[in-house]
Amino acid sequence: MVPVLMALGIGAYFSNFLKLPLINISIITTSLLVISLMIRKHFALINLCTLASFFIALGNLSASYRVNTLGTVTLQKEIRPTNISGTVEKVHLYEDGKIRLTLKDTEIYDTPPLTLVNVRVNKFDEMPYPGDKIKIRAGLMPPPGPSMPGDYDYGRQVWFQGLSAVGYSVSALEITEKGTGVSRSFNQIRQRMAERIRGHLPGETGTLAAALITGIRGGMPESLAEAMRDAGLAHLLAISGLHMGLLCGVVFFTARFILSFSPRLALGYPIKKWSAVIAGLAGLGYLFISGASIPTVRAFIMVIIVFLGILADRKAISLRLVAIAAIYLLVSSPESLIGVSFQMSFAAVVALVVVFERFGNDFMNKFRGDSGLRQKLVYFVVGSLFTSLIAELAIAPFALYHFNKVVLYGLLANLIAMPVMGSWVMPWIVVTLVLMPFGLEWLALEPMSWGLEVIMAVAYWVSGLPGSTLEIPAIDIKALVFLVLGALWLGIWKLRWRFLGIPIMLLGLVFAVTYKQPDILIDNAGKTIAIRGDDNSLSLSRMNGSRIVKDRWRQRYGLSELERWEYDSFTPDQAAGRELSCDTMSCLYRPNRSDLIVSLVQDEQALPEDCANSDVIISLVPVEINCSAKVVLDRWDFYNNGGYALWLPENGNDDVEMQNVKSSRGDFPWVN
Numbered sequence: 001m002v003p004v005l006m007a008l009g010i011g012a013y014f015s016n017f018l019k020l021p022l023i024n025i026s027i028i029t030t031s032l033l034v035i036s037l038m039i040r041k042h043f044a045l046i047n048l049c050t051l052a053s054f055f056i057a058l059g060n061l062s063a064s065y066r067v068n069t070l071g072t073v074t075l076q077k078e079i080r081p082t083n084i085s086g087t088v089e090k091v092h093l094y095e096d097g098k099i100r101l102t103l104k105d106t107e108i109y110d111t112p113p114l115t116l117v118n119v120r121v122n123k124f125d126e127m128p129y130p131g132d133k134i135k136i137r138a139g140l141m142p143p144p145g146p147s148m149p150g151d152y153d154y155g156r157q158v159w160f161q162g163l164s165a166v167g168y169s170v171s172a173l174e175i176t177e178k179g180t181g182v183s184r185s186f187n188q189i190r191q192r193m194a195e196r197i198r199g200h201l202p203g204e205t206g207t208l209a210a211a212l213i214t215g216i217r218g219g220m221p222e223s224l225a226e227a228m229r230d231a232g233l234a235h236l237l238a239i240s241g242l243h244m245g246l247l248c249g250v251v252f253f254t255a256r257f258i259l260s261f262s263p264r265l266a267l268g269y270p271i272k273k274w275s276a277v278i279a280g281l282a283g284l285g286y287l288f289i290s291g292a293s294i295p296t297v298r299a300f301i302m303v304i305i306v307f308l309g310i311l312a313d314r315k316a317i318s319l320r321l322v323a324i325a326a327i328y329l330l331v332s333s334p335e336s337l338i339g340v341s342f343q344m345s346f347a348a349v350v351a352l353v354v355v356f357e358r359f360g361n362d363f364m365n366k367f368r369g370d371s372g373l374r375q376k377l378v379y380f381v382v383g384s385l386f387t388s389l390i391a392e393l394a395i396a397p398f399a400l401y402h403f404n405k406v407v408l409y410g411l412l413a414n415l416i417a418m419p420v421m422g423s424w425v426m427p428w429i430v431v432t433l434v435l436m437p438f439g440l441e442w443l444a445l446e447p448m449s450w451g452l453e454v455i456m457a458v459a460y461w462v463s464g465l466p467g468s469t470l471e472i473p474a475i476d477i478k479a480l481v482f483l484v485l486g487a488l489w490l491g492i493w494k495l496r497w498r499f500l501g502i503p504i505m506l507l508g509l510v511f512a513v514t515y516k517q518p519d520i521l522i523d524n525a526g527k528t529i530a531i532r533g534d535d536n537s538l539s540l541s542r543m544n545g546s547r548i549v550k551d552r553w554r555q556r557y558g559l560s561e562l563e564r565w566e567y568d569s570f571t572p573d574q575a576a577g578r579e580l581s582c583d584t585m586s587c588l589y590r591p592n593r594s595d596l597i598v599s600l601v602q603d604e605q606a607l608p609e610d611c612a613n614s615d616v617i618i619s620l621v622p623v624e625i626n627c628s629a630k631v632v633l634d635r636w637d638f639y640n641n642g643g644y645a646l647w648l649p650e651n652g653n654d655d656v657e658m659q660n661v662k663s664s665r666g667d668f669p670w671v672n
Contacts, residue, residue: 001052003327003330004485006330007326013063013067016666019064020060022068025057036054059330073112074142079108079141079165081139082137083108084108084140086103087104087131087132088131089104089116090102091127094219098121100119100121101118101119104116114164117140118165123173124172133176133179134173134175136169137171139167140165142155142166143155145642145665149660150477150645155665157339159669190214193210194213198210205456211237227459227460230463231410231458231463232410233413243286244286244287247430248283255275256271283303287300322346322350352391355390385411392410401479401480404472405469413458417454417458420454424450431443471555471560473536473557473558475512476511478508479508482507483505485508488501516647519531521553521644524661525545525638526637526639526643527620538557540562541587541602585601585606586601586606588610597614599611599614601621607625612628614629615629616632616646617629617633617634621635631656641661642661643660644658645658
C-alpha cells in the first residue's frame with residue numbers, strides 16, 4: 001500500500017487539492033514520522049493511521065520538492081522570427097523528411113536564457129546530430145495549455161522535460177560547429193543505427209524495426225501508427241516493459257541453454273545465476289541504445305529486481321517487486337504518476353501479478369496437459385487470451401479517460417501479433433545488436449522483417465474491421481480515481497475487507513455514467529464557440545480554428561466529426577437540442593434542456609439588445625457597456641483566463657457552472 005498512499009499525496013498536489021509550501025509539508029512529514037516512531041509500540045491502530053498519513057505526506061513532499069527544484073524557464077510571450085543559436089540536444093525525423101530539433105544553451109536576441117527549445121525545421125543541407133551547434137531563424141511560442149478545462153496539459157508535460165518554448169523555422173539550418181564528446185558520440189551512434197536499419201529495410205518495415213531497436217520513431221507513417229493504435233498494438237511501438245522483458249528473457253534462456261551444454265558447468269556452477277547476470281547486462285545495453293526513456297528505465301528496474309531475486313534465490317515476480325519499482329519512480333519523478341505511460345503500464349502489471357498469483361494456476365491447470373502438441377497449443381492459446389484479457393480490462397479506465405476510445409478487437413490482434421513478437425522478432429533483434437558492430441546486421445534484419453510484416457498486416461487488418469474502435473465521451477477524473485482505488489483495494493489486500501473495493505468501484509462507475517459534458521466551449525484564443533446538442537453532437541461557430549483544439553474537443557465528446565453553424569442565416573432547429581437564431585452580428589441560443597437564453601456575440605453593435613434580453617453573454621469582442629445578464633464573458637476574459645467551459649442549469653434561476661483553463665491548471669510554474 002505504500003506506493004498507493006504516496007500516489008494519493010502526489011495526486012493531491014498536482015490536482016491543487018492539497019498544495020502546501022515546501023517548508024510546511026516538510027515539517028508535517030517529519031512530524032508524522034516522529035509521532036509514528038514514538039507510539040509504534042503502544043497504539044497500533046493510531047500508529048497505522050499515522051503511518052498512512054506519513055506516506056501520503058511523503059508523496060506530496062516529493063512532488064513539491066520536484067516542482068520547486070526543477071527550475072525550467074517558460075517563455076512568457078510569443079517571439080516573432082529571429083536568429084537563434086544553440087546546441088542540438090535531440091533530433092526527431094518526421095515522415096515527410098522534415099525534422100524537429102531540441103536545442104539547449106540557446107542564444108536569442110533580447111530574451112533571457114531558456115532551458116530547452118523545440119523547433120521544427122523544414123530545410124537543411126546536412127543532418128544535424130546531438131552536440132552540434134547550429135544557427136537558424138525561427139519564431140517561438142510558449143508551450144500550449146489544455147484545449148479546455150481539465151483536458152490534457154501539454155505545457156505541464158514538457159515543463160518537466162525542461163522545455164521552455166516551441167517554434168517553427170523560417171530559414172535553412174546552418175551547422176556552425178560539429179559537436180564532440182561522449183554524449184554526442186553516443187546519440188550519434190543511435191541515429192546512425194536507425195539510419196542503417198532503415199537503409200537495409202526501406203519503408204514502414206524499416207521505421208518499425210528502428211523504433212523497436214533504437215527507440216527512434218522518426219519517419220514512421222501516421223497511417224501505421226494509427227493502425228497500431230486502433231488494433232490495440234500501440235504498446236509495441238514504445239520500448240517499455242514488454243520489449244525489455246522479452247529481450248532479457250531471450251538472452252537469459254539462450255545463455256542458460258548454451259551453458260547447459262557443458263556438464264561440468266551445469267552440474268558444478270550456478271549457471272542460472274550467471275545467465276541472470278548476462279541478461280541484466282544485456283538489458284543495461286538495450287536501455288542506453290533505446291534512449292533510456294522513463295518507461296524503459298521503469299522496465300529495466302523491474303527486470304533487474306527479477307534477476308536480483310534469482311541471484312538471492314527468492315521469488316522474483318510479486319507485488320513487492322512492482323511496489324519497489326513504483327516507489328522508486330514516485331520518489332525520483334513524481335510527475336510520472338499523472339502520465340498515461342505510468343498509469344497504463346503499472347495497471348497492466350499489477351492486474352496480471354494479482355490475478356496470476358491468486359487464480360492463474362488453478363485456471364491454467366484446467367488446460368495444461370502433460371504432453372502432446374494439442375495440449376501445448378491449447379495451453380498457449382488460452383494463456384495468451386487470459387493474459388491479454390486481464391491487461392485490456394486493467395487499462396480500460398485509463399484508455400477511456402485519456403483517449404476516449406475502446407479497442408474492441410485488441411484480443412484478436414494481440415493473440416496473433418504477440419507470439420510473433422516474442423518468439424521471432426525479439427530473438428532477431430538480439431542477433432541484430434550482436435552483428436551490428438561487424439556490419440553484418442543485414443543477416444538478422446531480413447528474417448526479422450518477415451515477422452514485422454506479419455505484425456503490420458495484422459494491425460491494418462484488425463483496425464480495418466467494422467467497429468474496430470468505439471469512441472466514447474470522456475469520463476470525469478473522479479470516476480477514474482474511484483475505479484482505480486477500488487480495484488487496488490480489491491487486488492492488494494488478502495483479507496475479507498478487500499471486498500470493500502467493490503462499492504468503491506461501483507461509485508466510480510456512477511461518476512463515469514452520470515458525468516455531463518460542458519454545454520458550451522470557448523477556445524483559448526476566444527475565437528471559436530462550440531455548443532452541445534441533446535444528442536451530444538457539437539457545433540462550432542467556425543471550422544478554421546486550431547486543428548489540435550478541434551480534434552481534442554471531438555475526441556473528448558466521443559464524436560467522429562464536428563458540425564458548423566452559420567452566422568449569416570436564420571437556422572432554427574439546426575440540430576437536436578440547439579434552438580439557434582442568427583444574424584450577421586450574433587446568435588441567440590435557446591437550449592431545450594434549459595430555459596436560459598444565451599447570446600453568442602461577434603459584433604459589438606449587438607450588445608445593447610442582447611444584454612437586455614439574454615441571461616448569458618459570450619462575446620468575442622470586449623463588452624464595454626453595462627450588461628444586466630447573469631453571466632458576461634468577453635474577449636478580455638478569454639485573453640486573461642484562456643478557454644471556458646459552461647454547464648447550463650435546467651432551471652433558469654440556478655447558477656451557471658463555469659470553469660476556465662487558467663484556474664483548472666492551478667498555480668504552478670508551467671502556467672503562464
